[in-house]
Amino acid sequence: MKRGFTLVELLVVLVIIGILIAIILPNALRAIRQANTKQCASNIRSIDTAAQLCFSENRNWAACDSMSELQPFFPDEDGDGLGDLPVCPFGVNYTLTGNATNGYRADRTGHFAPGNWPDQHN
Template structure:
């Protein structure tokens, strides 16, 4: 009996396979899973781009504060030569960061995300008030804004 079972296993018919219905069900399941996962992935991608812009803004704050310790004037710290050692992509385009306004005692840093809401890029701003020295963080055009701040 054991010999017959082994013989039947070794001499299986090669015409066995999946039916068309079974293949269609598997393809349908894969399609449903892809339809669920794709929007979630795209949302995470935009969040990563926004986080990168926030990080760039914070890094530029560190650089401008470091420059201020030497010059005692934020307006002297907004040139590209003063900010060159940061390694950041300086400018106002998507994925770039810049010092948009600087005075002797305050500054405004604008970081633009590569993620888009509609036709505009998301922006993140860090402002140091020249009179009070209070730092405020604001943002526009993104889901990661919580009432206009981040």
């Protein structure tokens, strides 16, 4: 006599698998989102460092108002002679804006723009 799984046994296994997925999936998605957020924060710190280095070299914020002008100040990990620009894991571009009073700030929306950075000759 052949002995196989009954329909009830298969349904119980499927319900258990469904419950496990319902428990694990939200936690996994939350962990991925947190990792991406930390990567974004790290990228923004890299942009900040590149902007500071650019200003230190040029003593002029206007010389540091695009990613192409900041690119030499990023690490060159692929060996092509150009710095590797940070890529947002959320698929949006970074924005760097500034003013004479508060300096500048970076976030992860929109596009890279100098805002109204002052020309500083210090």
